[in-house]
Amino acid sequence: MKIAKILNNNVVIALSENNQELVVMGRGLAFQKKVNENVEQDKIEKIFELRSNELISRLSELLSHIPTSIMKVCDSIISVARCQLGELNENIYIALTDHCNYAIERQKKGLAISNTMMWEIQRLYPKEYRLGLEGLKLIEQELQVTLPIDEAGFIALHFVNAQLTGDMPIVMEIMTIMHEVMNIVKYHFNIEYQEDTLDYQRFVTHLKFFTHRMMSRNTVPNDDISMHIVIKENYPLSWRCAEKISQFLLNKYQRELTDEERMFLVIHIERIRKKRRD
CATH class of the missing domain: 1.10.1790.10 (PRD domain)
Incomplete structure (x- = not known):
């Protein structure tokens, strides 16, 4: 294993025998060393063998300026x-x-x-x-x-x-379902999303995680039923929108939401709806 680039005294980019780039860490690993010299095996503490050259480059940049x-x-x-x-x-x-x-x-x-x-x-x-x-x-x-x-x-x-993360078809399906759900909310309340707001970003983040759980069939079990009742009574408009989403997902993807999942949808939908009203 030879040194291809020295990031600091403790981190180098090295080339393996099959010419693969590796990020190698170890105390004093590169001290008084030069490019093309061999890496001292007894000083190696960690080798990062990432598949992506882009990730190798980004990790190298990160390790060059952090402890x-x-x-x-x-x-x-x-x-x-x-x-x-x-x-x-x-x-x-x-x-x-x-x-x-x-x-x-x-x-x-x-x-x-x-x-x-x-x-x-x-x-x-x-x-x-x-x-x-x-x-x-x-x-x-x-x-x-x-x-x-x-x-x-x-x-x-x-x-x-x-x-x-996953294969491109999975990523595309996640994006499709997110877009469908967002359109249901958009047209149900006749709103335009304010994409620069924190509430919108939270909604998108929640939908990404929610959609992944849905596709992997990892349900969120019902927990505090009293909380579901409170949410339903206080946010009836958003609850009805969440029920519409639930029916859509059941019809198209054969995925039935639990009350817990519906409750979290309602909370995010209500934030979006209130932002439009405010």
């Missing part, structure tokens, strides 16, 4: 997640490491950000949220930085996103 300690702890978090969630998109290495690096920087400056989707994340993605909590513990243990609980939700969303 390797953050990359190592994020790699540990991802390894734990893979054991519980299965295969994850390789982009998680860039996305999660970049996020955690900025989260740690913000925390040191006292600039923590609140997660407005915490309630939904905890209920819709409990497994990913628990992994987020484990991630916070690892960061505290390895880096001596205590991040706020909101970050567990952000980490959870990175894991959800990493599970959403």
Whole structure:
């Protein structure tokens, strides 16, 4: 394995025997080294063998300006997640490491950000949220930085996103269903979406995750029935729209929504509807 590019003393781009680019990490791995020299095997701590050259390039750029300690702890978090969630998109290495690096920087400056989707994340993605909590513990243990609980939700969303990828036909079908649902809401209330608003972005994010669950047949079980009743009574217009969506999905995709799924749809639809009214 030969050095192709030196990013810093601890990270290099190396070429394997079959000429594949690898990102290689290790304390002092590149100290006093030059391009085309062999990588010292006993100093290697981690090898990232990504399939995409673009991801290799982006990871290289990221590792050139962040501490390797953050990359190592994020790699540990991802390894734990893979054991519980299965295969994850390789982009998680860039996305999660970049996020955690900025989260740690913000925390040191006292600039923590609140997660407005915490309630939904905890209920819709409990497994990913628990992994987020484990991630916070690892960061505290390895880096001596205590991040706020909101970050567990952000980490959870990175894991959800990493599970959403698939072959192009699957991606296209997800986009089609999202578009169909958004059109039902649009024409039901005769509204134009304000795409620059936070409520619209939340709606789109929710629909992406919702559609993926629908296609993978992962239902959200009914939980607090009393909450469903409260939502239905307080937001009757949005509830009726959600029922129309539910009927559409049943007729076209043979997918019946639980009351829990319908409730979350109502909450997002109501935000969109109120924005139009305001």
